[in-house]
Amino acid sequence: MLFNSFDFAFFLPIVFILYWFGTKGNFKIQNILIVVASYVFYAWWDWRFLSLMLISTLVDFFIGLSIANQKTRKAKKRLLLLSIFVNIGILGFFKYFNFFTTNFIDAFSFFGYKFDTFFISIILPVGISFYTFQTLSYSIDVYREKLEPTKSFMAFAAFVSFFPQLVAGPIERATNLLPQFLKKREFNSEESLLGLRQIIWGLFKKIVIADNCARYANEIFNNFEHYNSLTLSMGAVAFAFQIYGDFSGYSDIAIGTARLFGFKLMKNFSYPYFSRDIAEFWRRWHISLSTWFRDYLYIPLGGSKVPSSKIVRNVFIIFLISGFWHGANWTFVIWGFLNALYFLPLILGKRNRKNIDIISENKIFPKISQLLGIIGTFSITTFAWIFFRANSISEAFSYINKLLVLDLEIERININRFSIEFIPLVVLLICFEWFYRTEEFPLFKENRFQIKTVFILATILLLGSFSNVEDFIYFQF
Amino acid sequence: MKKLILNIVLWIFSLSLLAIIFEALFTYSNYNLTPRNPVSWLMSLDSKRTYDYAVLGSSRTLYHLNPNQIEKLTHKRGINFGLQDAKPFDIKLFVIQLIKKNITKNIYIQIDDSWNYTDAGEKSTVHWLPFINEENIWNEFKKLKDKKYYYYKNIPFYKYANFDSEIGIRDYIKGIAKQPLSTIEANGYLTLYGELPKNKRNSKYSIKIKDTLNVHISEILALCKKNDVKVIFFTSPIYNAIGNHLLLNNYLPNYYDYTDLISEPQYFVDPRHLNAEGTKIFNDSLSKIFN
Numbered sequence: 169m170l171f172n173s174f175d176f177a178f179f180l181p182i183v184f185i186l187y188w189f190g191t192k193g194n195f196k197i198q199n200i201l202i203v204v205a206s207y208v209f210y211a212w213w214d215w216r217f218l219s220l221m222l223i224s225t226l227v228d229f230f231i232g233l234s235i236a237n238q239k240t241r242k243a244k245k246r247l248l249l250l251s252i253f254v255n256i257g258i259l260g261f262f263k264y265f266n267f268f269t270t271n272f273i274d275a276f277s278f279f280g281y282k283f284d285t286f287f288i289s290i291i292l293p294v295g296i297s298f299y300t301f302q303t304l305s306y307s308i309d310v311y312r313e314k315l316e317p318t319k320s321f322m323a324f325a326a327f328v329s330f331f332p333q334l335v336a337g338p339i340e341r342a343t344n345l346l347p348q349f350l351k352k353r354e355f356n357s358e359e360s361l362l363g364l365r366q367i368i369w370g371l372f373k374k375i376v377i378a379d380n381c382a383r384y385a386n387e388i389f390n391n392f393e394h395y396n397s398l399t400l401s402m403g404a405v406a407f408a409f410q411i412y413g414d415f416s417g418y419s420d421i422a423i424g425t426a427r428l429f430g431f432k433l434m435k436n437f438s439y440p441y442f443s444r445d446i447a448e449f450w451r452r453w454h455i456s457l458s459t460w461f462r463d464y465l466y467i468p469l470g471g472s473k474v475p476s477s478k479i480v481r482n483v484f485i486i487f488l489i490s491g492f493w494h495g496a497n498w499t500f501v502i503w504g505f506l507n508a509l510y511f512l513p514l515i516l517g518k519r520n521r522k523n524i525d526i527i528s529e530n531k532i533f534p535k536i537s538q539l540l541g542i543i544g545t546f547s548i549t550t551f552a553w554i555f556f557r558a559n560s561i562s563e564a565f566s567y568i569n570k571l572l573v574l575d576l577e578i579e580r581i582n583i584n585r586f587s588i589e590f591i592p593l594v595v596l597l598i599c600f601e602w603f604y605r606t607e608e609f610p611l612f613k614e615n616r617f618q619i620k621t622v623f624i625l626a627t628i629l630l631l632g633s634f635s636n637v638e639d640f641i642y643f644q645f
Numbered sequence: 646m647k648k649l650i651l652n653i654v655l656w657i658f659s660l661s662l663l664a665i666i667f668e669a670l671f672t673y674s675n676y677n678l679t680p681r682n683p684v685s686w687l688m689s690l691d692s693k694r695t696y697d698y699a700v701l702g703s704s705r706t707l708y709h710l711n712p713n714q715i716e717k718l719t720h721k722r723g724i725n726f727g728l729q730d731a732k733p734f735d736i737k738l739f740v741i742q743l744i745k746k747n748i749t750k751n752i753y754i755q756i757d758d759s760w761n762y763t764d765a766g767e768k769s770t771v772h773w774l775p776f777i778n779e780e781n782i783w784n785e786f787k788k789l790k791d792k793k794y795y796y797y798k799n800i801p802f803y804k805y806a807n808f809d810s811e812i813g814i815r816d817y818i819k820g821i822a823k824q825p826l827s828t829i830e831a832n833g834y835l836t837l838y839g840e841l842p843k844n845k846r847n848s849k850y851s852i853k854i855k856d857t858l859n860v861h862i863s864e865i866l867a868l869c870k871k872n873d874v875k876v877i878f879f880t881s882p883i884y885n886a887i888g889n890h891l892l893l894n895n896y897l898p899n900y901y902d903y904t905d906l907i908s909e910p911q912y913f914v915d916p917r918h919l920n921a922e923g924t925k926i927f928n929d930s931l932s933k934i935f936n
């Protein structure tokens with residue numbers, strides 16, 4: 169079920185009413201309702217893959233309990249490895265089987281060996297990368313004794329399947345979300361209003377920004393050979409805002425929806441395109457994944473408290489795996505590699521925490537140096553997005569080759585639009601975000617008459633791309 | 646909970662009010678501002694401005710019939726209302742409006758395998774939606790017995806939001822900015838450039854005509870007869886065409902077939918569309934039926 173669908177517009181109020189009025193405030197019944205609603209939500213896409221989620225839930229629930237019962241560290245570790253094996257095994261099979269098969273055959277063909285091509289038609293279950301990482305965080309935290317294993321299966325099942333963030337995150341930590349399922353939730357009007365406003369803001373980013381930018385990005389990337397360098401730059405910028413509007417919009421809707429049910433999810437985006445360097449960008453973009461890798465991979469590898477050569481190794485491991493997490497394609501690996509290259513000079517020069525404050529706080533405009541930092545960071549990020557968006561590495565290089573042949577004529581593109589026509593929408597988003605960058609999201613604070621919210625609703629109505637409704641990009645990951 | 650409900654009511658009320666205001670503004674612009682498509686162009690014309698003829702059809706009319714060239718050859722002033730992807734249903738709506746506004750007494754209709762369609766067009770019919778509240782237009786939509794047209798008629802702004810690419814904000818702004826339909830100066834004709842790609846030159850292109858009378862064409866014939874309007878049908882050239890298009894002779898009283906008029910690939914941009922040179926050749930021949 170898509171957040172931007174009529175199905176969800178009916179589903180959400182029904183679950184909301186049942187949750188607050190049909191459970192007599194009993195949080196255990198509410199947990200059952202959340203599990204049922206979440207399984208219905210997921211089954212709307214494909215009921216067959218509910219079994220995978222159930223397997224993941226059962227395995228980690230019982231492994232969690234068993235880890236706590238083991239007396240030796242070795243036995244606990246064996247159980248943790250079993251959890252990792254099952255979760256990564258499921259993820260690996262459904263997401264990477266054909267990728268590894270193809271590359272294995274290609275590699276051996278290079279040395280003269282012949283293998284019959286062997287493919288299995290595998291559908292990638294929506295959200296598998298997200299809930300797998302979420303359940304893994306539980307087993308790891310129990311193993312590290314950061315968290316007591318829960319004895320409530322229903323609370324754990326609700327934690328794994330919680331529908332607002334099930335298919336595209338934020339990837340919640342068990343330490344944050346699970347305890348919320350184990351205590352009574354009180355209805356709070358202010359918090360629910362905030363949730364609704366965050367949903368509206370998320371819909372604005374998805375329907376007005378992402379889906380409109382998608383028209384340009386799709387046309388330009390799919391037919392890049394016909395366009396000049398200005399149009400190709402516009403295509404890359406359109407994709408940069410498409411993916412931002414799409415993914416951060418989803419996260420806002422997820423966090424807002426969770427608020428309606430009395431839950432507080434972690435922040436996933438924090439105005440990333442105002443970052444002054446790439447380290448700041450990665451503290452503001454897909455925060456739940458970046459911190460997941462930081463806590464469960466980077467720090468265990470030694471983080472930055474090791475010799476320089478190992479820092480380089482650790483940074484590459486994190487970014488390459490992060491790239492590969494996004495999809496079984498070398499384009500994502502190159503995207504990760506580029507980001508590692510951008511990041512290394514900062515961490516080796518110990519300048520990675522130079523920009524941790526809010527940019528130009530209490531000022532209307534940034535300083536020139538800050539503005540240049542923002543433009544520079546946005547440019548290199550957008551350059552890396554070309555690999556993320558391209559269907560293959562050769563396509564990405566061809567795109568870049570054409571991009572470098574300077575031609576600044578504004579072209580009409582094959583959607584009966586000029587290539588720069590999405591810019592006013594992007595400017596609207598930037599203005600709104602810049603003006604309210606100190607707040608969690610731009611509609612966080614409101615006056616009595618909800619003027620900002622009404623303005624955003626009007627904008628959705630007037631500028632929304634209703635004839636070009638795109639799936640959320642991160643569903644495919 | 647009371648505060649939450651009050652706010653939701655406020656948002657729904659604001660949204661509904663905005664939808665009504667936007668609906669009124671957008672509909673007004675389609676009637677009164679600079680025309681942005683052949684439908685709003687026709688709707689903006691009044692009966693004081695008459696033409697010797699009007700040509701109707703799809704892109705095979707838009708790109709294939711140059712009224713200025715025909716005028717030079719025949720001294721007859723005409724207007725081309727070719728609309729991309731138009732189907733007989735759309736053509737019928739054009740005929741109804743032409744008759745209502747008394748704009749011409751001679752209607753030429755380009756017909757080909759669009760004959761087979763009895764539904765509304767996908768993109769073309771969208772341009773009629775701003776005028777759906779006009780009684781004679783709504784009567785035709787009602788006949789389609791499709792619920793969505795009731796929603797487009799009755800839910801404020803739904804049609805403009807749903808078809809934002811075709812009749813949405815962009816066209817509204819261009820209307821306000823007085824950027825007219827680019828084809829108006831050429832009386833509705835749009836030139837195509839280019840040549841048929843070499844890899845498409847050896848293929849045959851089939852046209853299959855259903856051997857039943859199209860309900861909308863039938864209504865057009867009846868309507869024109871009733872109002873004493875002459876209606877002539879023709880099929881414009883198709884590259885390497887094969888098929889049963891001559892069947893149209895059995896159904897249409899004044900039918901002229903030009904399917905095989907041009908066989909050289911250099912006069913086409915694709916198998917169904919002529920370029921500027923091809924159009925000149927075609928219009929030379931076609932002008933004879935205007936005399």
